[in-house]
Amino acid sequence: MSISLRPSQALTLWHSVNLAEVRDSAPDLTMRQMAILLTIYLDPPPHTVRGLAKHLNVTKPVITRALDTMGIMKLVSRHRDPRDRRNVIISRTVNGANYLERFADNIIAKGRELPH
């Protein structure tokens, strides 16, 4: 069940969601941070630093720092892989799931309000 948009609708949808994020100026996420968070929640685990870096086409420190920030926000959690202790497995949290649930609701609401 794909969705069908006209160009002005696509831009208006993007604009509405974006504007809401910018306006309330809560400690919001960078585009990269958001991409990382969504990858963790939408793509099948396990997720590692190296894997995420390759997937997003960015360097490792970008992932490490983003995980630091989002870890403090309790949006993701990290722990060592017991089977190969070099790896760090990144996993979801209840808080992160709630955050994305609210974000999705926001997108849905803006989509519903789209003009002709």
Add this chain to the structure above:
Amino acid sequence: MSISLRPSQALTLWHSVNLAEVRDSAPDLTMRQMAILLTIYLDPPPHTVRGLAKHLNVTKPVITRALDTMGIMKLVSRHRDPRDRRNVIISRTVNGANYLERFADNIIAKGRELPH
């Protein structure tokens, strides 16, 4: 003709578009810059620095700096209002219209590919 999305679809759509932006690492725009650009192209003119700052709930220098950057990228243009030379009128460019057209096409394509 509003659109209807389920939460997983909303997040997948956002993720796909976001990921494409992050990946190609072209000199991409900040969330704020994107919000400004879309406001200029979607809301009726005229657009001023002060008006945009109020609309986005940010300070004036944020707008000035974003316009500097996007001016260099030729996405927007600035000129003094001849009727009140204190005002700066921000207007669209062909290059900016093309940029947003491609961006909209990207959103539409990702929406079309959405799974059930």
Add this chain to the structure above:
DNA sequence: GCATATTGGTTCGGTTCCGTAACAGTATAA
């Protein structure tokens, strides 16, 4: 055991962005 490879993290100098405050130019009103 020992050399090598792999993984995540940290350090470094540099760049960009931020908000506050001060500033220059323009309009308005007395």
Add this chain to the structure above:
DNA sequence: TTATACTGTTACGGAACCGAACCAATATGC
């Protein structure tokens, strides 16, 4: 004319982010 208000820009110190290079810990192959 002169004082005041308004608009956009610039300075400034601080914070966040960037990629390259390096480091510590762990695994693998001989």
